[in-house]
Amino acid sequence: MTGDIGEQGSCTTCAYTEDFSNYWTAAMYFRHENGSYHRVPIYPNAQLGYEGQNASHIKGGMTIYYTQKDFDGNGDQYITAFPPGFRMTVGNPTVSDLNGTRNGLRYTCLQTILTRGFETPDFPKEPCPAGIMAIHHFPSCWDGKNLDSPDHQSHMFSTTKGGFREAGPCPGSHPIRMPQLAYETMWNTTMFKDMWPKDGSQPFVWSYNDAKGYGTHADYVFGWKGDSLQRAMNDSCMFHKCGSPGMQGILKTQPVEEMNKCGVQNTVTEDTEGWLDELPGYSMVKSKL
Template identity: 75%
Template structure:
């Protein structure tokens, strides 16, 4: 009863109006997945991971108290964010990892993004890019985790039910819109942006569930439109977490198959419909709730030279944070097979539904 009363008072004190958009450079690229395959070394397929340096094969407890640095612009965000890795499949059957590049509009001052080592752009939005809305947004609790999408998905029917999982064929590095559910069917002048929008409705009780998804409910409408109303089964509105990952496919434009076949695959040998992402909350203390209760948007929430509600660091500091690889194997170069996919055990790869 006291907890409910405190929540009501907090809501009455001020509705959330913040929106965060920030860069995170890579902290590791390796075959580990502490959510779906905890303790398995190596995991089924290669992931690209950003965020805190507590990332390892088995993660539990308050990650915000375990990491000592982060590759994200906000120093209080020690969370981990990860997706599968994109590969180019050559006509001769070999594979090459597609490099990543940073969002041109980001950095810690909005001008030094080219120095960011790969990674992704992370969003915590409440409504859309025109207004922050007037609903109370609750921060995730310590230990919270979730996934979105499924490596087992392989059809357009699945994609229809997941409008937050999309791609943009980049005409320039600033292109937005014109989203597709599968990989673009032709070469893209500036690469491919993969987009992952997570559910924004929580059951308010469980920090995880057996499939890492049932404790959440998606009312995502696609793009950065405001998510729909939460159902009574999942009544707690949380921030709409989203990732944008820029994959620099331009080096492969001259290698596009003569038959026109789309040559890109995810690291589990899957097509674009199987895209998926993982989130492990690790904001330190009340920093995320403090941000969500503010009225700032994007760089105004904190950047060098701008005093905001959150503390930031330089790109050099972001890039210096890293995780020593647990799995030592070749994930780059021209490979005869995708790491892990030549092993018989891959037929038992866990499925997200």
């Protein structure tokens, strides 16, 4: 999909009705001792709940943040919203050791659904009582020229320190400060707690067969309508004060029922349900080797 996707969609699964952006991360699978795989379901972030809305009713589990500074304040630096047609990725699926990891790509072993703080660069090595949260902080310094680049990353520069701390200053090569974009995806690994391998090995893998977690990556395609994101960046609002049902804000919102009605028809035919003999797509990959 090319061009301004904000003008191409007919509905959005986001709380903010003007956000038609595309957000993507790889799928997580549990690898059983017998060699079979089962897709790990996602669940809603408890922080998504607001007055009159129950987060548990939301279909999905990815929370998207656009911050100007950090979780404690918006700062006084002008933030330039992403322009129509903008896209980028973060992370690299080929990274297989700690030396190749970058700040802001982390995991949290959830002790409860509200656990925050302790982050690791690789998959947790023990069963997590409330699942695993995967975290992706994107770079926020733009070259001011290119909406994309051949590797989908060179037009951006990362000064993020992770953990929603204030990022460092942008370099001269990428002088334009854009929103600090971050994903939090809640993976409900609890159904596998009694299937943990007897040898204690870590059993989760990404869909591209990364069992360490160092290659975690994510994609972003901007799709906010009109100047809606710029209005939010220019405002001093934070979290639900930017807009939620029953609370007037700078952004328009919709109830959970409307969010759940939105969907995209599946255009890829592959078996992803139940226990699988191999990761989806791997028979095709092996046939080309």
